[in-house]
Amino acid sequence: MKTIPLEAYLVVSMVLFGLGVFGMIVRRNMVTVLMSMELALNAVNLLFVGADAHLGLVDGQVFALFVIALAAAEAAVGLGIIIAIFRLRRVDSTDEIVDMRG
């Protein structure tokens, strides 16, 4: 029985996580920044499950479930913040929110 080696999961997860971080930095639209964050979270999930398949455990799958639940909560709060910012300031780009000089 040949299974997929851990390195293959590592490479795919690394590429996806890098693209997610790149999108978080480069994107201007706030909703797409959140979507890039979902991409990075999914890369982490992929590595959890791949390491599980390599080690023969199920703990990583439990943690993947936790990550999915917390990502749902994070999406709810983040999108609520985006709607509040848009309602208060009428802006939709991260370049226009510079009150804290970030």
Added chain:
Amino acid sequence: MIQWIVFIFFSLLAILSAFGVVFLSNPIYVILSLLSVLVSIAGIFFVAGAELVAAIQLLIYAVAVAVFYVFVLTAVPWEKAFKKDSHYRVSGLFSFPLVLILYLEMLLVFLIGIGVSPKGELRELIKKLGNTEVVGSILFSKYFLAFELVSLVLLIGMIGAVLIGRKEGQVYEDDTP
């Protein structure tokens, strides 16, 4: 061998769609690309033998969270983002085949994934019980406290989202220099 083919297929699909998430300009296309990434990663989960996580990924992530993002995009008017190029009416014709492709991808993930998923050659317990039972037993014994804390975090997140997103009385002008 067939596992390698399916793994590489879904990996390439996920990476290609991830490039779409990072580089496409229309937010609706970005959501569709993100949906494609999520479904492809569910296929990789099937290859890795994690059927429960793959099914939850498809049901909760790919359906609930993606629909949530679409709701927010409809709640926030994006005229400013759409103003610079006006060809989206024409490209709306392509949206239906795109959705059909996504649906075919979902069916493909389920059919291929169920066929390919290793039925627990990895450990005796998984072979005897199956993936879902093992995950459930370890979730409700070893990680029970974390499970309850996650439910608390979800409740707090819901309350916070309602509090943050509720309607305010006054609108502050954008006074940034």
